[in-house]
Amino acid sequence: MADIAREDDTVELAHPPRFAMGERVASRSVIRNDGTYRGYDIGAVLVHKGDVGYVRSIGTFLQQFYIYAVEFTDSGHQVGMRAKELCTLDHLPDDVLAQLGERAALLSSLR
Template sequence: MAKISRDSDVVELTAPPWFEYGQKVRVIKTIRNDGTFPGKDIGEVLVRKGDMGYVTSIGTFLQQFYIYGVDLIEHGYRVGLRGKELEKIETFSETESTTEI
């Protein structure tokens, strides 16, 4: 029997979330509807690689993973994404420290 590789061995909740509320992020892979997004067909593209948004909520799934609610302003909706599907663009403290007064 073949060994099935799954993320089930990884428990992200033992560490703090990777991203913060209000943080600007970029999606690093195309995400399709798995049936949990209302108003879209299963398999329909929700987010494309390179789309940007802001973290508006941080939740959990299966007591294992963080799910980040990302407000995708260009699309006009919010999608729940795993940390491994996102990359940080900037943080508030980074933009604040580069601004001259």
């Protein structure tokens, strides 16, 4: 365990979780199997950028980070992800919705 590199000094646990249980989120990056997902080779793609899922549970890692268990309904995968790897689809700020204009209505069709 001594070789775990902490990429930043931020302690997310000092604040409430960024996402809530049941919240609809999208992946901001490709997620590959690091060896902890059974039945798939290491390096296999589990989640593609833009895949939509739902937060099923919230845990912690290293007493520093929140880990969100996200169920991606299209693939059936449930993957643990950090907040920086996710984007909400349910609680977008008003200025973002304004920039999306008519396309904001399309968000409700993403499941």
